[in-house]
Amino acid sequence: MRCNSCWRELEGRAVSTTCGHLLCTEDANKILNNDAACPICDQVLSKSLMKPVEINPNDEWINMAMAGISPQILMKSAYRSVMFFIGQRELEMQYKMNRIVAQCRQKCESMQEKFTEKLEQLHTAYQKMAKRCQMMEQEIESLSKDKQELQENFSEKARQKRKLDEMYDQAALCE
Template structure:
């Protein structure tokens, strides 16, 4: 899992928000000390709306003996949906980065293309001027002859 604000790999503890986002402890502290808005969805957050989670729970923590299958399935469903939403956010982040890189490359290519077009246009104008001068010279030679 990755922090939804800085996209660093989460290790150990993380903070889960009620809006469904996962933050590293550093970014969660920054949010609480600044405006208290989620960096992903802008929902106003407070300490009570942010819960610490262990990103690597051990076997002891995972014990759920005696819990009804309905509650287990509901919990498993929520966990899977949270995991899917985290992966979706990560893919959006990566896609936005790729799109930005492609846009930057396209702008560079467009600039080079425009430069080449300008060079061709300048060469074309020079050739036109040279042709006019040669036609004038041919005309003058024809008159002299």
């Protein structure tokens, strides 16, 4: 059994509340000293609504407690004890599930942060690549213009050379 407030394993004595919860003596004293409520169901608790119990009573205590009690009352008591025990197990399972859910949420948030960070890095890299591509396209356009000018200049020089060659050939014939 565990304390329904701090969830430490209970040993020796504990305190049972009329609202059906089990507390370690430290947490029960905190509640009594602060006029507080049950940490599970918020029922206002007083000393009269809290009873000390033995977690693992010895056989002598069990024999003394059960002496002279009719079988009907023993069965009723056993039924209530089993139901209390089941309720405690359900609370413990709920506590564990809440912890697991909290851990999963924390992991999901962490993964979401990492995902967002990576997405931002990819977006930044994409923008850099897009800028680089744009600059390369401008450079290609500029080089294409330069190539066209060079081709035009080359064509003009080739035409001028042909004219000079023709003039040279005519001058050579005239001599």
